Amino acid sequence: MNDSFTVEHVDLSARVAYLRQLAADFDDLRSQAVDFDTAPGTALLRAAIPLYLRAQSLAARLAAQVTGLDASPYTQVPGSRESLDALRGAIGTAALAASDIAQALAANPLQGTRWGGPREHEARFRDHDHAAAAPVLTEHFQKAAHHLELCSTICHYVAHGIAKDTTAVPEATALPAPVKLNAEQYEALTALAHGGARLEVRDRRAHIATLDGTQVTTHSFRSLDALGLLHHDASVPLRRGRDITVTAEGHRALAHRPQPVFPPVSRPDPTSPGAGRRTGGRPVNRLPPEELVLVSPRHLAGSGLGSTAVDALGPLIHHFGWTTVEQLPDGRRAVLASPGGEVLVDFDPLRQDGLWWTISHHEPFWQAQFSRQTPVEAIAAITQALPQMLGDDRYADRIPVTDQAMATIARAGGWTVQDTAHGTTWTSPDGHCTAEHTGGPEPVWHFEHSVLDGFNTGWSADFTVDTPERVTAQFMAHLTDDRPVLRHLQAVPFLARHAAVITAPQSAAGLGAHIVHAAAQVGRAASPRGTSPSRR
Incomplete structure (x- = not known):
């Protein structure tokens, strides 16, 4: 790489605008797919045919953009490899979208008459075909x-990353540079910016309650208050509690928060143990245990207990x-x-059990009962939704509660269904997690997770009879x-690390941690099935 190269010398505004238009076009087609009448x-x-042709066209347009960027000076920008890898993987994902629509076309029963002419029960046969095809088309x-x-x-x-990397920064700005904070201060300011925070007194000590x-x-x-990033009415007695708001300067500090990014990813030896489970170019086993x-x-x-703020x-x-x-x-109960x-x-x-x-x-x-290693975010998804389910709509705009059926959620997540002698079993795409719905007069849900039956x-997770479907659907x-969840590496079960997609927020210009993780997910989705260890 040429050390004298500066990103200000590259003008890729036209390609940035085209990528943004592609993003809008993909989202528009997504909306059409969501609202599509699958009768x-x-x-x-x-x-459906116009949607299929448009999906193919978007994949071709994206491929053309990747080709153009690969031949442009952008390849000299640090971090451009990750950007191009993400777009390259998205080509395959766009092709999968077109394939999904094509499979819907193939599964759609059409009008027509069988050999020998109309039969007595032709209408009944057609209704049966349509009823069987409807859930397949929806999926x-x-x-x-x-x-x-x-x-x-x-x-x-x-x-966004390309625009940020290739735009010259003005030498002078109208406003002074926003205050720089440490990681703990940024996390605290982010939580307070969500609203609903209060300064209270508990056990004769000041306490900050966040939503x-x-x-x-x-x-x-x-420290945030001293920097002028927070506001609370000092005239209100502390015993009554004070509402906390983030000032304009506080929001500006958040807007200029340094973005976590990644170093170039080296290609692992596919024959080595744990190959593919790399984080920002480093194998998992070379990261410190406390790495986020x-x-x-x-x-x-x-579980994430002790490793996440949830x-x-x-x-x-x-x-x-x-x-x-x-x-x-000491949090014992x-x-x-x-x-x-x-x-x-x-x-x-x-509890010993x-x-x-x-x-x-x-x-x-x-x-509903959950064992020790159940992800705490999944449990919080239920507990934080319980007030709404009981009629308390405060903060309903900030705590999403799904209204979709279990089957709809599972299919959208790529889970497969199998009818059993006792009911129905849904299985995650990697085969490690199952959700079994036992039929009969007292239907119950049982979730089970394991990797290689490892300790x-x-x-x-078990939900007894009469558990509302909204509860199980929320889980x-x-x-x-x-979307990924945050963990300290040491909190991720050791035997599960080879099966998970794990990325570490480190530094490489312009590409945020979640988009790098999304690129890794695209790579996993585009890989032939069976490349990850299957569950016994």
Whole structure:
């Protein structure tokens, strides 16, 4: 690489604009796929063919852009390899979207008459064919929408990265440079910027309560306040609690927060153990245990307790008025009750059977239990949605609750279904996680996870009869979400690391941590099935 090269000498504004247009076009086609009427028949054929041709055209346009960028001076910019690799993978993803629509066309039953002419029950046969095809068609269009959304995201973020890397920075600006913070201060300011934060007194000490449960220390709060990044009304007695807001200067500091990026990725020896499970160019086993990493799929990430700021209990107390029925020191046990007493949430890490979490509802009775290694984000997805399910709509605009059916969520996440003697089993794309729905007069859900039947990788979740589908759907929606979760490397179960996509926020110009992770996911999706170890 030429050390004297400066990114200001490269003008790629036209290509950046084209990539942004591609991102918009991919997103527009995604919207059409989401809203597409999948009723089988001739109408679907006529409406789906233009979508199929457009998906092919977008893949071809993206391939042309990758070719052009690969022959441009942009290749000299540090970090351009990761950008080009992400776009290269997106070509395959766009082709998968076109293939999904093509498979829908192939599965769509058409009008016509069998050999020998119309039969007595021709209409009944046609209705049966249409009923059987309907869920298959819906699944294909959901997969197409998922692949198109990923293409749109990659094009958008790569365009942003290229523009950032190749735009000269003015020598003088009207405003002074925003204050620089350390990592803990940035995390605290981000949590406070979400709104709903309060400065309170608990046990005669100042306490900062945030909407998402992120822990903000008094030291971080005072340092941010001293820098003029926060506002709270000092005239309000502290015992009554003060609302905390982030000032304009605070939002500017967040807008200029340094972006985590990655060094060039070296190609691993495919014959070496753990090849492919690399993070920012370094094998997992060469990272320090305390390194923060992004992990997907989520079911492989481990519990995350002590490794993430996600709080499954705090928001219920601080924002929804749930009361503590029982609490032991040092976090050994906590039992919370809803304001009306309908629901109890019990966290007990001392249980010998390993079932650390229990959610119980009375009248009608139902119960959900989760073992030790269940990802805490999946549990928090339920606990933070419980107030809405009980009619408390405060913060409903910030706490999403899915209204989709379990089958819809599972299919959209690429999970496969199999009918069994006892009911239905859904299996994750990598084969490590299953969701079994037992039929009969008392249907129940049982989730099971394990990698190579290895110690410390397994977890389970059980939902008894009468558990509302919204509860199980909320849990499934978290598991199928392809966005990574944050962990310290040492918190990811050792035997699960070879099966997970793991990336580490390090430094390489212009490309954010989540887009690098998305590129790694694209590579996994484009690989032939069977390249990752399968579950026994």
